[in-house]
Amino acid sequence: MSSAKSVIISCAGIGSRLGLAQTKxxxxxxxxxxxxxxxxxxxxxxxxxxxxxxxAKAVIxxxxxxxxxxxxxxxxxxxxxxxxASFYLxxxxxxxxxxxxxxxxxxxxxxxKKCLVEEEYIAYSxxxxxxxxxxxxxxxxxxxxxxxxDGDYEWTGPACIKKSKLKYSTGNVFxxxxxxxxxxxxxxxxxxxxxxEDYQRAIDxxxxxx
Amino acid sequence: xxKFIFDLDGTITSKETLPLISNHFRLNEEIESLTKETxxxxxxxxxSFIRRVYILGQLxxxxxxxxLETVELHPKVVDFISQNSDNCVIATGxxxxxxxxxxxxxxxxxxxxxxxxxxxxxxxxxxxxxKENIVSFYKNAGEKVVFIGDGNNDMxxxxxxxxxxxxxxxxxxxxxxxxxxxxLVYSEEALCRLLNQLL
Numbered sequence: 497m498s499s500a501k502s503v504i505i506s507c508a509g510i511g512s513r514l515g516l517a518q519t520k521x522x523x524x525x526x527x528x529x530x531x532x533x534x535x536x537x538x539x540x541x542x543x544x545x546x547x548x549x550x551x552a553k554a555v556i557x558x559x560x561x562x563x564x565x566x567x568x569x570x571x572x573x574x575x576x577x578x579x580x581a582s583f584y585l586x587x588x589x590x591x592x593x594x595x596x597x598x599x600x601x602x603x604x605x606x607x608x609k610k611c612l613v614e615e616e617y618i619a620y621s622x623x624x625x626x627x628x629x630x631x632x633x634x635x636x637x638x639x640x641x642x643x644x645x646d647g648d649y650e651w652t653g654p655a656c657i658k659k660s661k662l663k664y665s666t667g668n669v670f671x672x673x674x675x676x677x678x679x680x681x682x683x684x685x686x687x688x689x690x691x692x693e694d695y696q697r698a699i700d701x702x703x704x705x706x
Numbered sequence: 707x708x709k710f711i712f713d714l715d716g717t718i719t720s721k722e723t724l725p726l727i728s729n730h731f732r733l734n735e736e737i738e739s740l741t742k743e744t745x746x747x748x749x750x751x752x753x754s755f756i757r758r759v760y761i762l763g764q765l766x767x768x769x770x771x772x773x774l775e776t777v778e779l780h781p782k783v784v785d786f787i788s789q790n791s792d793n794c795v796i797a798t799g800x801x802x803x804x805x806x807x808x809x810x811x812x813x814x815x816x817x818x819x820x821x822x823x824x825x826x827x828x829x830x831x832x833x834x835x836x837k838e839n840i841v842s843f844y845k846n847a848g849e850k851v852v853f854i855g856d857g858n859n860d861m862x863x864x865x866x867x868x869x870x871x872x873x874x875x876x877x878x879x880x881x882x883x884x885x886x887x888x889x890l891v892y893s894e895e896a897l898c899r900l901l902n903q904l905l
Contacts, residue, residue: 543899552884560892567900568890585888589869589903 501614504586507599508549508574519551520600535562537608547582549574580665587659597654604685620649621686637681642670652686709844713855714798716876720778747858763828767803775807782894797837837863
């Protein structure tokens with residue numbers, strides 16, 4: 497069935513802060529790769545787009561085990577760009593609503609349903625890391641601003657926006673969203689993996705699902 | 707308007723056509739290894755093509771044309787082409803005389819290589835198609851050009867196309883193709899979804 501939304505998973509980066517010299521998509525979490533966990537979350541979504549760059553061949557091979565119908569999008573400039581560029585490249589020819597999902601993110605399966613909608617939003621979670629980007633919200637939970645210093649919650653993604661509002665950027669996804677604030681906020685349980693400590697937390701997070 | 711330019715072998719067809727010819731006529735393995743080496747980019751396309759035409763040109767043209775009409779196709783890709791035939795063209799290095807019936811069956815405009823036919827054989831090769839020229843032609847006409855291909859001889863066309871889609875439907879695309887591609891797909895569902903999004 498055709499749908500007006502696409503999910504863009506950005507897996508192009510080199511994951512430098514993790515220090516494993518390996519793309520995060522292939523991290524082993526409880527016997528499965530991170531990308532496999534993510535694809536499981538999106539099993540009912542028709543248009544899955546995986547943005548690849550660093551170790552593209554290995555990521556593609558892993559994804560094809562689960563989703564032969566994925567569309568792979570190349571970010572050849574992955575070293576010089578950030579997630580904003582990958583999101584734009586993944587989104588520019590996609591369906592009307594594009595859901596941005598960072599390749600280092602795990603969202604609780606009970607919460608992912610709230611995110612798979614054709615409506616604009618920004619998802620955030622309780623603060624877990626020190627070096628995160630934070631969001632400030634109003635009383636209804638709408639996102640008012642992003643900040644690297646402090647905020648009410650941690651910006652984790654995903655986010656959904658109409659693709660027509662996106663422009664190419666070498667910066668971060670939150671920079672692309674900033675000019676469209678305020679936006680509806682959705683609070684979720686999520687864990688992203690930037691550091692080795694985050695990786696350990698992600699394993700505990702997944703254990704908590706069972 | 708968007709113009710979709712398709713490679714033929716392995717992109718619209720689900721089997722490569724030259725090995726099919728060599729099997730049918732029980733040619734030696736020379737032609738198959740030649741095709742493989744060419745697809746992988748180990749032999750320059752033009753050199754390989756001239757050698758292939760020299761070998762295959764001695765075979766009856768009408769029999770090859772009939773044989774290739776029966777080659778297996780990717781049904782969803784062919785459906786997309788027939789529903790959007792004005793937006794779609796084929797760019798193939800194959801000789802016109804070998805694929806005329808197949809192209810008629812697919813039902814869109816086709817750019818191809820050409821030769822002089824005499825006594826049901828290829829007497830002389832007169833034109834080898836450069837796919838990049840077809841891309842330039844449509845770009846200069848103001849079209850947004852999407853190129854779908856998999857082989858080394860698609861690379862220059864894909865490099866200059868507005869959107870380059872590497873197709874892994876029949877075999878893994880050549881490495882050179884991946885280095886200039888915007889997209890990579892491994893299923894007809896993914897390819898046709900993407901093509902419809904690009905319409």
